[in-house]
Amino acid sequence: MNRPRSPLSRRIRATWRDSILLLREFIGPLSVFGLAFIGGGLLYYRLSVGTPGELDGPAEGIYVALTMTFFQAGIDFPHEPYLQAFFFLMPLIGFILLAQGVADFGALFFNRRSRGKEWAMAVASMYNDHIILVGLGHLGFQVLLNLHNIGQDVVVIEQDPNADLLSQSQALDVPVIVDDAQREVTLDAAGVARARAIVLCTQNDSLNMQVAVKARAINPNIEVVVRIFDYDFASAIQKQFGFTAMSASSISAPSFAAAAAGMEMTRPIMIQGQPMNLARLVVSASSRLPSMTYGEVEKTFNVSVVLRQSGEETDYHPPSEALVTGGETIAILGEMTNIAKVMEYNKTAPVSKRGKGKRKT
CATH class of the missing domain: 3.30.70.1450 (Regulator of K+ conductance, C-terminal domain)
Known part of the structure; x- marks a missing residue:
């Protein structure tokens, strides 16, 4: 068994990866902004040819357009109306494309938990030889607590989490991916190819089996533990697929009987x-x-x-x-x-x- 990574080291690496992903999300607005001041600068230079304020070249035109964007034009205000328009349009374009984008980027960068799913995926990408838990109901949360108490790295997948259980799980610094575990992209985000085991604790036997089969298809060596309500069905699954299938009734019934006796x-x-x-x-x-x-x-x-x-x-x-x-x-x-x-x-x-x-x- 691999020794768990340092939580601080993992968090630093996750922050770096998440920052790269965040930059990718804003590559569109940044590209449009770049095209705006480059194109605007080239156009301003072209229109300035033959006027009293003619620029020395395209590079100066781009520089002027960039300074206009930040209300710091480095040239005198022109007499031509078509050039005057740049002094008003470029700052407006800069504010719409850049200022708003930077504000959104900063808000998301310094408050990563507001991007719960994306941040959980970034943290999960740093895990290796971990355990994936599907289903954050009351049973799933108890399984999570026990795994956390014995020092196991856990990534949780839950499509519709209970707010209280979700907050308690996040308080343990456990990444919770809010998505459908039946989707292969979700399993990939949870690192199923690198995981040691997957535990399926939802109340839907059919869903548990579908996810178990998909996980084993992606990672043939992964240990699969499935919660199945019917004891006979659980026994058949264990024999046919080699999964560890556990019937809730077969586990709880002996405990009730023992207490009564x-x-x-x-x-x-x-x-x-x-x-x-x-x-x-x-x-x-x-x-x-x-x-x-x-x-x-x-x-x-x-x-x-x-x-x-x-x-x-x-x-x-x-x-x-x-x-x-x-x-x-x-x-x-x-x-x-x-x-x-x-x-x-x-x-x-x-x-x-x-x-x-x-x-x-």
Whole structure:
């Protein structure tokens, strides 16, 4: 994974690129202004030939026209009406074409956030090996916060952003491109060809799939994570396209069920297409677990004991031959149904062996 660039360095480079793009936007007015004073100067020189104020050459005519534009004519006011007109027309042309253009350029240059989309695209162009997030709803914003908190570079695409979520995202210095992610030009602006992954969090399964396919077509190596509402559809997509497809219902339903059952369990993570949970369990001394080794627990219930804590002592992935002890805390990784079996076993008292195996007298 590439180390994220310095935010200051990226901002300086983005400012430079945005300034170039801004100049390109004003190339039209600047060109017209240039043609106006060059053409006006050449025409003034031509008309001045044979008059008392005849100029020395075309270059002087261009210079005179330029100074007229800024109300600083370097020659005497002529007697000919057709030359006098230049003294009034050139300043007017200069004001319309130049002054207004400079004012607009300055306003946009020093207030770049007013050009939200263009500024976001300029910043995004500086990103490399980043993550693109499509969809800035409540789920998308939570994903953004988590990625930002672990130091990941993120570019967001959202066609119709919520004003509050947009302002919060911009406060994190995250570029938000307000445009349609289905357009290839939008994906290009977000740097999909250089991105490491794209996460699609909109509420439209069809849109998510269309954007996922386009992103993979542009960048065959990009990791695609798709939010799909239907669990079966998500499984089929994962098998057919190789995308990481996550069903909102399959993720949230186990959490609701675990809470209702009184289990202390994390939200599932997808491992090879299977949802896996991490659960915390305090071993009951009166249950059947203390009669087992950790290897027996893992084999019997098809789970992995990843941590054992007893007092101040912590053992990550305890040895399989070690005995489970009452009162210690263990962390179990596995499918929810298997974890539930372990927890049920932790509530069951050991079977009494009294009366069994008595010797005959």
